Amino acid sequence: MQSTSPQSTSGDPMHVTEPTETSHLLEQVLMEMKKVIVGQDRMIERMLVALLARGHVLLEGVPGVAKTLAVETLGTVVGGTSARLQFTPDLVPSDIVGTRVYRPSTERFDVELGPVFANLVLADEINRAPAKVQSALLEVMAERQVSIGGMTYPLPKPFLVLATQNPIESEGVYLLPEAQRDRFLLKVDVPHPGMSEELEIVRRMSVRPPRAAQVLDTAQLLAAQDEVDSVFVHHAVSEYAVRLVMVTRDPAAWKAPELAPLIASGASPRGSLGLVQGARALALLRGRRYVLPQDVTDLAVDVLAHRIVLSYDALADAVPARSIVEKALAVVAPPVVAPAQAASAA
Incomplete structure (x- = not known):
């Protein structure tokens, strides 16, 4: 780097x-x-x-x-x-x-x-x-x-x-x-x-x-x-983004079984790529050359919600896709990456 x-x-x-x-x-x-x-x-x-x-x-x-x-x-x-x-x-x-x-x-x-x-x-x-x-x-x-x-x-x-x-x-x-x-x-x-x-x-x-x-x-x-493209992303931050996507695909395996009946299809790999690249852009916009977990958290709903295909039950009950992403954020804990640690790694 x-x-x-x-x-x-x-x-x-x-x-x-x-x-x-x-x-x-x-x-x-x-x-x-x-x-x-x-x-x-x-x-x-x-x-x-x-x-x-x-x-x-x-x-x-x-x-x-x-x-x-x-x-x-x-x-x-x-x-x-x-x-x-x-x-x-x-x-x-x-x-x-x-x-x-x-x-x-x-x-x-x-x-x-x-x-x-x-x-x-x-x-x-x-x-x-x-x-x-x-x-x-x-x-x-x-x-x-x-x-x-x-x-x-x-x-x-x-x-x-x-x-x-x-x-x-x-x-x-x-x-x-x-x-x-x-x-x-x-x-x-x-x-x-x-x-x-x-x-x-x-x-x-x-x-x-x-x-x-x-x-x-x-x-x-x-x-x-x-x-x-040169903004630094810690491995733990990338893994955090992927974990959020995985919750939308297999909620039961990620301690969110209540989401399974609501999801017909989870977010695609473009969701993971979009989270990481979007977080890079957001970090630069906020004056940093490194990504923090908060950057991923802030973008998660905007990047993932529209990629989730809701089930008929969810559509009938008017369940918003953003609530599924918010639940994923609640069950997947962000990594502890201190700004000083990320800056030194960058």
């Missing part, structure tokens, strides 16, 4: 930003976003975690809780290109990934790339898209490429899909299949603001809404993503 000394060990001018500078830049990103978004600190933090961890994020909440505004603000602050896709039931795959167009003047087909070729893609109301569009989006999210006419076109770097969905509407809505949900690193529930926050929203947004300034460019963002 590299030393945590602030001195650079590379003479390359394109060397990644030093940890202290990166953390300072990320703090600026948070502050700029909070100029526009009142409250919703957890949502903002999780969006940055997904961006740094090269994952995708699904924001679920009722209309008017700043989901779309938060995504647009993030695009402004981190630079790069962005695109907004308003999903509707009549959408077809070529509307988002592109298509071949015949040119009579040249007597050949040209490829017109779709709007997904951007650094930040906002998939607004993703659950309104039909199955064909959602399957086309699977390749975009998982492989970061698009296949058109036998040719493969890579998406730009960095690339992030931020999708929103409204949980209270049922007409004209296509529920996301398990395979699609599993592609999202995080699923974040966005609640209504509190009384004091709503008063601040009225004061701040009713006359001349504030605008965020750009803090990062794409090169700095890619450097920050590379730095996330």
Whole structure:
């Protein structure tokens, strides 16, 4: 593991930003976003975690809780290109990934790339898209490429899909299949603001809404993503993340037999990978080059809940998936890794 000394060990001018500078830049990103978004600190933090961890994020909440505004603000602050896709039931795959167009003047087909070729893609109301569009989006999210006419076109770097969905509407809505949900690193529930926050929203947004300034460019963002990969994770912390996933697969073996009738299928290995990589990003965002068990605990619900397939009994009783993850957190004790110990190991 590299030393945590602030001195650079590379003479390359394109060397990644030093940890202290990166953390300072990320703090600026948070502050700029909070100029526009009142409250919703957890949502903002999780969006940055997904961006740094090269994952995708699904924001679920009722209309008017700043989901779309938060995504647009993030695009402004981190630079790069962005695109907004308003999903509707009549959408077809070529509307988002592109298509071949015949040119009579040249007597050949040209490829017109779709709007997904951007650094930040906002998939607004993703659950309104039909199955064909959602399957086309699977390749975009998982492989970061698009296949058109036998040719493969890579998406730009960095690339992030931020999708929103409204949980209270049922007409004209296509529920996301398990395979699609599993592609999202995080699923974040966005609640209504509190009384004091709503008063601040009225004061701040009713006359001349504030605008965020750009803090990062794409090169700095890619450097920050590379730095996330070098954040130290103690073996005991990795094991803690895996144990949490194992509880969702075989609850009885992990002293939670009451969960067995509620779970049809537990979290996939992407859950373990997402917990560790997300914890790395969260640690860097909090100014550390090492992961603490608390980082894993803080992300567990957002990373694992949407990957659990509930049984019919759980669906009939309206058991929330997050309660299963909370139970897993209760039965799996976090390891005792002192900050000083983790810092010295890093």
